[in-house]
Structures are given as C-alpha cells and as structure tokens.
Amino acid sequence: MPDAPQPVAEAPQEGARSRRTYTIGELAKLFEVTPRTIRFYEQEGLLEPERRGQTRIYHDKDRVRLKLTLRGKRLGFSLAEIREVIQLYDHAPDGDERQLRRMLDILADKRAAMQQQLEDIRILQHELDDVESRCQASLQALTRQRAKG
Structure with a gap:
C-alpha cells in the first residue's frame, strides 16, 4: 500500500516550519479531502x-499549493x-506581481460571469412568473366554465 500514511522524518527545530513534511494521509486529513x-x-x-x-x-510548498487549489475550486x-x-508565481522573478494581476483578471472574469448568470x-x-400567471388564469377560467356547465 504505497500511499498509506507513513511517518516522515521531521526537520530539526531550527527552521522547522519551512522544512515541515507531510504524508498524503496527513494532507488529506488536514484539508478534509x-x-x-x-x-x-x-x-x-x-x-x-x-x-x-x-x-x-x-x-510546505505542496501544502500551500493544495490550499490555493482548494480555495480556487471553491x-x-x-x-x-x-x-x-x-x-506564474513559481517561475517568474516578478511572480508576486504577475500572479496578483492575473488573479485580479480571473476574479473580474468570474464576477462578470456571475453577474450575467444573475x-x-x-x-x-x-x-416563469408569466407562464405561471397564464396557467393559473386558464385554470380559473376552466373551473368557472365547468361550474356554469
């Protein structure tokens, strides 16, 4: 079972956060996927x-990427x-700026699409309201007609 959670050696305390590692099971549990x-x-x-x-x-880089991926999907x-x-972030020296600009473009596109959907x-x-009103009026007319007939 190659992907079963297995202990992974932790980095030494100094700078441990940047070198923290995770098994697939730990990430799955952390993000509830x-x-x-x-x-x-x-x-x-x-x-x-x-x-x-x-x-x-x-x-940690993978943890952040997974977090961004799940947020993006939401x-x-x-x-x-x-x-x-x-x-863009990984491969460009100005990754932060280019990434943020592209993100703003994508967000604007999503917002415009949502406005159109609304x-x-x-x-x-x-x-639907119009069809419903006509159906109710027709039904009332039929009911009145049957009551007379």
Missing part, C-alpha cells in the same frame, strides 16, 4: 511531492486557471 483527490491534483501538475521509493513526501476557478496562477436567472424568473 481524500488521498485520491491529492493524487489527482498531483497528476494535474498542481502538486509536486518528493518521491522516496513509493512514498510521496509533501513539503471560487469556481478551473484547474487550468489555478495551474496558471501557481506557475441576470439570466432574473429573466428566467420573470418568464
């Missing part, structure tokens, strides 16, 4: 654990958008 989800994100290039034989060793980002933002829903609600 399944190990399968974590393996999927790894397969998609969003996580890059160290491999020791069959064991995956996740570092906000409706596609995996491609999440990957792009992460790669407008579409409002229009649909009015159409």
Whole structure:
C-alpha cells in the first residue's frame, strides 16, 4: 500500500516550519479531502511531492499549493486557471506581481460571469412568473366554465 500514511522524518527545530513534511494521509486529513483527490491534483501538475521509493513526501510548498487549489475550486476557478496562477508565481522573478494581476483578471472574469448568470436567472424568473400567471388564469377560467356547465 504505497500511499498509506507513513511517518516522515521531521526537520530539526531550527527552521522547522519551512522544512515541515507531510504524508498524503496527513494532507488529506488536514484539508478534509481524500488521498485520491491529492493524487489527482498531483497528476494535474498542481502538486509536486518528493518521491522516496513509493512514498510521496509533501513539503510546505505542496501544502500551500493544495490550499490555493482548494480555495480556487471553491471560487469556481478551473484547474487550468489555478495551474496558471501557481506557475506564474513559481517561475517568474516578478511572480508576486504577475500572479496578483492575473488573479485580479480571473476574479473580474468570474464576477462578470456571475453577474450575467444573475441576470439570466432574473429573466428566467420573470418568464416563469408569466407562464405561471397564464396557467393559473386558464385554470380559473376552466373551473368557472365547468361550474356554469
């Protein structure tokens, strides 16, 4: 069972936070996801654990990436958008600025799409209200007609 939680040696106390490692089980428990989800994100290039034989060793960088990925998914980002933002940060000297600018662009696009969806829903609600009113009026007319007949 290669992905079963196995103890991973902790880094020494000095600078331990930056060198903290996690097993797949620990990350899964920490973020309340399944190990399968974590393996999927790894397969998609969003996580890059160290491999020791069959064991995956996740570092703080992977923990942060998983956190960002899950947050991005909650906000409706596609995996491609999440990957792009992460790669901008990882591979560019001005990663912070480029990442933030791209994030703002994506957020603006998401907001515009949501506004359009809200407008579409409002229009649909009015159409439903109109159809419902006509159906009720027709039903009342039928009821009156039967009462007379």
